[in-house]
Amino acid sequence: MISMKPKVPQPDSTSVLNDAVDQVSQVLLGKETSIKLAFCCLLAKGHLLIEDMPGMGKTTLAHALAQSLGIKFNRVQFTSDMLPADILGTNIFDQAKSTFRFHPGPIFTHLLLADEINRANPKTQSALLEAMAEKQVSIEGKTWQLMSPFFVIATQNPLSQIGTFPLPESQLDRFLMRLSLGYPSDLAERQLLQSLHTNQPDLAAVISDEQLLGYQSCLADVHASESLLDYVQALLANTRNHKDLAYGLSPRGAQALMMAARAWCFLAGRDYLIPEDIQAVAASVFVHRLSLAAESIEAAEQIVEQLLASTPV
Amino acid sequence: MMRRAAHHYQIPRTTFLWLVAVLVFLMLPHAVRFSLVIVPLLVICIVWRWLIFKQKVGHPSFLLRAALVVFGFAAVYLLPFEWVSLETAVAILLVGTLLKLLEMRHMRDLLVMSKLCYFVIVAQLLFDQSMLSAVYMLIGIALATASLVSLNLRQKGLGVVYPAKLASKMMLLSVPIMALGFLLFPRLEPFWRVPLPEKKSTTGISDTMTPGSIGELIQSNALVFRATFKDKVTDTSEFYWRGPVLSYFDGQTWHGGDDVISSVLTGGKIDSPVNSLAYDVIMEASYTDWLFPLETYVSSHERLHFASDYSLKARSPINKKRRFSFVSNDQVLLDLSLPDKLKSHYLELPKRGNPKAREFAEQLRRASNDEASLISHANAFFQSEPFVYTLKPPVYSTDRVDRFLFDGQAGFCEHYASSYVFLMRAAGVPARIITGYQGGEVNPYEGYVAVRQKDAHAWVEVWLSGKGWIRIDPTSFVAPHRVRLGIMEGERYDQLQTGNWQPRERWFGQETLEAIAHRYDQLGYIWSNVVVGFDAKDQWALITGLLGLTTWLQKALWLIAAFVGCFLVIYFSLVGLPRRNPLPLHEKLYVKCIKKLQKQGVEKPVGVGPRDFLILATEKLPDKKEALDNFIQAYIRLTYQPENTHADSLQLMKQWLKRM
Numbered sequence: 001m002i003s004m005k006p007k008v009p010q011p012d013s014t015s016v017l018n019d020a021v022d023q024v025s026q027v028l029l030g031k032e033t034s035i036k037l038a039f040c041c042l043l044a045k046g047h048l049l050i051e052d053m054p055g056m057g058k059t060t061l062a063h064a065l066a067q068s069l070g071i072k073f074n075r076v077q078f079t080s081d082m083l084p085a086d087i088l089g090t091n092i093f094d095q096a097k098s099t100f101r102f103h104p105g106p107i108f109t110h111l112l113l114a115d116e117i118n119r120a121n122p123k124t125q126s127a128l129l130e131a132m133a134e135k136q137v138s139i140e141g142k143t144w145q146l147m148s149p150f151f152v153i154a155t156q157n158p159l160s161q162i163g164t165f166p167l168p169e170s171q172l173d174r175f176l177m178r179l180s181l182g183y184p185s186d187l188a189e190r191q192l193l194q195s196l197h198t199n200q201p202d203l204a205a206v207i208s209d210e211q212l213l214g215y216q217s218c219l220a221d222v223h224a225s226e227s228l229l230d231y232v233q234a235l236l237a238n239t240r241n242h243k244d245l246a247y248g249l250s251p252r253g254a255q256a257l258m259m260a261a262r263a264w265c266f267l268a269g270r271d272y273l274i275p276e277d278i279q280a281v282a283a284s285v286f287v288h289r290l291s292l293a294a295e296s297i298e299a300a301e302q303i304v305e306q307l308l309a310s311t312p313v
Numbered sequence: 314m315m316r317r318a319a320h321h322y323q324i325p326r327t328t329f330l331w332l333v334a335v336l337v338f339l340m341l342p343h344a345v346r347f348s349l350v351i352v353p354l355l356v357i358c359i360v361w362r363w364l365i366f367k368q369k370v371g372h373p374s375f376l377l378r379a380a381l382v383v384f385g386f387a388a389v390y391l392l393p394f395e396w397v398s399l400e401t402a403v404a405i406l407l408v409g410t411l412l413k414l415l416e417m418r419h420m421r422d423l424l425v426m427s428k429l430c431y432f433v434i435v436a437q438l439l440f441d442q443s444m445l446s447a448v449y450m451l452i453g454i455a456l457a458t459a460s461l462v463s464l465n466l467r468q469k470g471l472g473v474v475y476p477a478k479l480a481s482k483m484m485l486l487s488v489p490i491m492a493l494g495f496l497l498f499p500r501l502e503p504f505w506r507v508p509l510p511e512k513k514s515t516t517g518i519s520d521t522m523t524p525g526s527i528g529e530l531i532q533s534n535a536l537v538f539r540a541t542f543k544d545k546v547t548d549t550s551e552f553y554w555r556g557p558v559l560s561y562f563d564g565q566t567w568h569g570g571d572d573v574i575s576s577v578l579t580g581g582k583i584d585s586p587v588n589s590l591a592y593d594v595i596m597e598a599s600y601t602d603w604l605f606p607l608e609t610y611v612s613s614h615e616r617l618h619f620a621s622d623y624s625l626k627a628r629s630p631i632n633k634k635r636r637f638s639f640v641s642n643d644q645v646l647l648d649l650s651l652p653d654k655l656k657s658h659y660l661e662l663p664k665r666g667n668p669k670a671r672e673f674a675e676q677l678r679r680a681s682n683d684e685a686s687l688i689s690h691a692n693a694f695f696q697s698e699p700f701v702y703t704l705k706p707p708v709y710s711t712d713r714v715d716r717f718l719f720d721g722q723a724g725f726c727e728h729y730a731s732s733y734v735f736l737m738r739a740a741g742v743p744a745r746i747i748t749g750y751q752g753g754e755v756n757p758y759e760g761y762v763a764v765r766q767k768d769a770h771a772w773v774e775v776w777l778s779g780k781g782w783i784r785i786d787p788t789s790f791v792a793p794h795r796v797r798l799g800i801m802e803g804e805r806y807d808q809l810q811t812g813n814w815q816p817r818e819r820w821f822g823q824e825t826l827e828a829i830a831h832r833y834d835q836l837g838y839i840w841s842n843v844v845v846g847f848d849a850k851d852q853w854a855l856i857t858g859l860l861g862l863t864t865w866l867q868k869a870l871w872l873i874a875a876f877v878g879c880f881l882v883i884y885f886s887l888v889g890l891p892r893r894n895p896l897p898l899h900e901k902l903y904v905k906c907i908k909k910l911q912k913q914g915v916e917k918p919v920g921v922g923p924r925d926f927l928i929l930a931t932e933k934l935p936d937k938k939e940a941l942d943n944f945i946q947a948y949i950r951l952t953y954q955p956e957n958t959h960a961d962s963l964q965l966m967k968q969w970l971k972r973m
Contacts, residue, residue: 223953223954223956225952225953225954225955227952227953228952228953271954272950272953272954272957273953274922274923274924274949274953275922275923276922276923276924276925279920279922279925307920308920309918309919309920310919310920311919311920312919312920313919313920313921313922313923
């Protein structure tokens with residue numbers, strides 16, 4: 001028989017990660033794919049943008065993720081009057097010592113949940129996004145390193161656009177993936193209705209932050225064969241030639257696709273990419289990057305679906 | 314210094330070894346030919362190059378290299394060859410090739426070097442076209458290719474022998490192409506004339522006979538020609554292969570009588586009365602135009618120079634193996650009447666010298682009433698006197714005929730023939746010397762007669778009015794065994810006569826060796842007939858025969874098609890074929906699988922990857938789950954993880970595909 005010897009993932013790494021996925025699935029019912037994608041995003045060191053209506057479980061997902069990973073978690077509710085210092089931190093005069101002391105903001109954490117990021121003014125948005133990209137903040141000439149690992153899960157409300165500042169395309173690009181949770185399935189919803197829990201249960205930490213860092217470094221060893229790269233390039237070319245898109249996927253977008261696919265593949269316990277990995281993550285990686293080129297997110301989603309169906313494997 | 318080090322190209326060790334091997338091998342035959350230049354240069358260059366390779370010495374400077382080139386050219390100039398000749402050209406090629414060894418600094422130089430080797434190999438063909446030479450050249454090509462392979466190997470650590478293995482494999486694979494090229498490549502006459510190798514006239518019979526010239530020839534075992542007869546030949550002792558006729562004597566040397574002998578270009582000359590003998594002669598390259606038909610030449614298919622002394626010349630020097638078809642008839646009488654001018658030519662002797670012989674001739678003439686009895690008296694003289702046949706006669710300096718006839722009485726055909734003709738002329742009988750070959754060895758396997766230089770012979774023709782020219786072989790009076798047994802056996806017989814004979818027993822294995830020699834000669838015969846002799850005419854006959862072309866239109870069309878084909882082959886080999894990347898085998902199998910499943914009602918959407926397709930297919934064909942699963946898993950690994958996948962997965966894929 002064909003020898004199956006995955007050399008990269010340690011025997012337990014995949015199962016540990018899948019345990020974490022299962023645990024989160026207990027909380028957010030029927031959303032296994034979205035949860036997996038969220039984990040992928042974390043593994044790929046990317047930031048996640050969740051766009052959905054209120055009450056769909058965005059915060060629940062972020063919270064459960066943070067708990068399962070056993071990492072430090074902060075939540076910031078963005079409003080239009082927020083200033084960068086409210087997130088990054090500020091220097092406060094210490095009267096006892098007669099010096100300025102840095103008072104770190106909520107960004108100094110492993111996982112930051114930025115709720116309704118499009119409500120903040122562009123100045124605050126860009127301060128956060130800069131920190132996301134550089135993993136460090138500069139306050140009054142002094143640079144502070146953020147914690148490692150560091151993720152941002154930002155949520156956006158597509159409704160009630162009044163008084164919001166939509167993220168420009170260049171800043172959307174900083175998010176590795178964009179997810180939309182959507183309504184739960186009938187079965188999941190029934191289970192939800194049956195349960196008495198309204199508060200979130202406390203989840204046990206399944207993975208340590210060191211483990212997570214280790215898994216992240218493993219992604220580099222996932223093998224991408226020539227034939228797979230052929231497929232990816234064909235896919236990219238199709239986004240760039242598509243008649244309904246004003247522009248295609250950027251090289252950074254392509255890198256994001258590969259990283260996300262690697263993470264997906266790692267979760268599946270393989271050490272080599274197959275086209276299905278690409279297809280699994282493609283929509284979430286593409287949509288926010290193409291939505292401005294397309295008429296709407298829904299249109300972008302349809303286009304991605306069509307692209308995947310028409311690009312020969 | 315630092316800059317030089319940075320640009321330094323280290324010759325791969327394997328390439329170096331192969332290059333030295335191929336150079337030494339290629340220089341072997343040339344070293345015999347140009348030993349004075351090639352051997353020292355070869356040694357110097359290889360040792361020097363070895364030292365450079367070992368980084369004991371640096372690369373020679375430009376001045377030094379220039380000096381070496383000048384030295385090389387000077388050495389070539391000093392060789393005993395004409396300045397504008399094939400030998401000089403080849404010598405320059407060899408010198409250049411060897412000096413290039415010292416100039417190898419970059420990859421490019423090595424490539425040039427390897428390719429020069431091929432030129433050197435081909436140069437061998439100019440000197441020798443025998444089968445051994447062909448084998449030698451093939452080995453040379455394999456070696457040169459091995460050095461080229463070793464140079465282009467990207468992979469390291471394959472060993473020194475690997476390039477040779479690959480090169481031999483490549484050679485074997487190219488055999489069909491070689492055969493095809495040999496059979497079908499248009500054989501055009503060359504557009505230029507290659508100057509021919511210079512050969513000393515001693516390697517064949519020439520149109521003069523100086524003392525000892527035939528004696529030198531007799532020492533040589535080189536093949537002169539092979540003759541094939543329709544009927545089986547057993548006894549060759551009556552075969553006199555007639556060559557140049559010598560009729561002018563200056564007291565020292567016999568010459569042809571060019572001023573009185575006219576020659577015509579003709580195919581056939583003489584009406585043959587009865588039972589003519591038709592045979593083919595395949596001449597080895599002799600670089601002269603002399604031909605040696607059997608007595609008496611009657612006609613040929615070709616137009617040849619036929620002289621009035623019945624000697625025959627080709628229209629151009631025989632520079633490569635050539636086949637002639639002759640018809641001879643020994644019943645023909647030549648020149649029943651002789652014009653006075655010719656008669657006096659055949660009676661001409663130097664004014665002075667050899668008084669005893671002249672006196673003896675006078676005695677003979679007086680003692681006999683007609684020419685026939687004169688001849689028989691002369692023959693009796695040779696038979697009764699204690700003449701000795703030997704290849705090592707004493708040196709007769711002045712009055713050579715007198716000394717030989719009355720003092721030494723030891724010599725070989727040359728002496729007998731020339732003194733016999735002297736006596737005849739002095740006695741008033743027109744006579745001339747015929748040189749050529751006598752006898753020949755019958756190959757027991759192929760049935761042809763091989764005539765070698767050792768069969769060189771000289772005999773006499775005397776003219777009797779009413780009878781024409783009559784052949785007399787005075788050597789046979791003295792040493793009939795020479796004529797009967799051939800020169801080598803004859804010499805042994807000779808020793809027996811003089812008491813010097815050591816009983817030589819047939820040593821063990823001699824018969825086997827003789828058989829091998831005959832076999833080898835047979836192979837050479839087949840080679841020269843089938844391979845070297847394959848000319849445009851044979852090729853055309855083969856092509857028209859194979860394709861069944863009969864009408865001229867068909868032949869013309871074929872010719873056009875062949876030319877267009879050759880042009881296309883050359884064009885595409887230069888420009889390259891429009892190439893489509895062929896699918897790897899596992900992809901082909903996957904495509905087959907998709908087609909197979911399509912027939913069973915499972916359609917594969919374009920954008921579906923192999924694993925999703927597996928899921929799709931197993932849903933529709935659950936009974937084939939195992940085969941599908943194994944097949945597609947193997948395909949996925951071969952496609953997306955080829956590095957860690959076992960090569961026998963392909964075989965397994967084929968098996969699973971069958972079960973679908």
